[in-house]
Amino acid sequence: MAEQAESKPLRKALTKLSVKVGAGQSFSDAAAESPDIFPKGFINMARAGEAAGNLDDIPERVAIFFEREYNMRGMIKSALTYPAVVGVMSIAVTVFLLVAVVPTFVGIFASMHIKLPLPTRIVLGVSHFVIRDWWIIVMIVVVLVATHFVLRRQEKYLLALDRLKFRVSVFGSLLQKSVVARMTRTLGSLFASAVPILPSLKMVSEVVDNRLVTLILTEAGDSLQGGGSLSDPLKKGNIFPPLVSNMVAIGEQTGSLDFMLNKIADFYESEVEMMADRLMSLIEPLMMKVVLAGFVGTIVTAVVLPEFTLYSHLQ
Numbered sequence: 001m002a003e004q005a006e007s008k009p010l011r012k013a014l015t016k017l018s019v020k021v022g023a024g025q026s027f028s029d030a031a032a033e034s035p036d037i038f039p040k041g042f043i044n045m046a047r048a049g050e051a052a053g054n055l056d057d058i059p060e061r062v063a064i065f066f067e068r069e070y071n072m073r074g075m076i077k078s079a080l081t082y083p084a085v086v087g088v089m090s091i092a093v094t095v096f097l098l099v100a101v102v103p104t105f106v107g108i109f110a111s112m113h114i115k116l117p118l119p120t121r122i123v124l125g126v127s128h129f130v131i132r133d134w135w136i137i138v139m140i141v142v143v144l145v146a147t148h149f150v151l152r153r154q155e156k157y158l159l160a161l162d163r164l165k166f167r168v169s170v171f172g173s174l175l176q177k178s179v180v181a182r183m184t185r186t187l188g189s190l191f192a193s194a195v196p197i198l199p200s201l202k203m204v205s206e207v208v209d210n211r212l213v214t215l216i217l218t219e220a221g222d223s224l225q226g227g228g229s230l231s232d233p234l235k236k237g238n239i240f241p242p243l244v245s246n247m248v249a250i251g252e253q254t255g256s257l258d259f260m261l262n263k264i265a266d267f268y269e270s271e272v273e274m275m276a277d278r279l280m281s282l283i284e285p286l287m288m289k290v291v292l293a294g295f296v297g298t299i300v301t302a303v304v305l306p307e308f309t310l311y312s313h314l315q
Contacts, residue, residue: 013037016030044200098299120306174275181272185261188265191258201224231249
């Protein structure tokens, strides 16, 4: 594997792993010495496989897990990248029109002492603001970015930000489903590999990258340590759909928690895939015909309206 690896860091880590295992060190301990290459979940699953004597099953399980994780992340990025790119393009085109086009055309009509229509006067005012007072916009953006970087050191701000992400229309639902799929898939894979439940919950909280979920998983760990269940904290957290807590409760009662977690992950991964496809098919015409056309159409209309006023004067 080291000989065919194209990535130099991966090749180096595999070579080191081969040497360490050849010297008698366990596979999991040797992999743990390269944390940048081998994730903590993989290392713990390998360690559990060594203890249970089924290490040969672990690589395939890990490969399936990371392939699904990669595909889901790709779908989410595709669904979110397109509107972001079109939004930036819309702003760039609008700024160009306001700075280069509007002053030229509208200035000609203004020199003729023609009373400009209200939409034209509004667009002209925005154009003058962008040209003369652009530094105010830059200062506002800088202040907002600086405020974010200062506040991100506070846990309450980050918690509120993660909560807000779930409440954003449409995209919040997509993010919620992806978080549920990632959480249950990781937890199910760790359980199936015989990793103890408390270390599994801790590792999952690091994988999902959402403080709300981390808080609920911490409460779930406390509940389990106190003799409680895993499903109750998930239900009380009010951020997971009822399906999640109900199926987890059934898994706890029937002793098939890993199976139920993987079924939840299968369901929500399918939901993410279908939702991402629908968003891509809807967002493309919406962004192009409504957002971009709306910005450009408003400015073009403001430029064309004085021509009708001039024509009426000539009549």
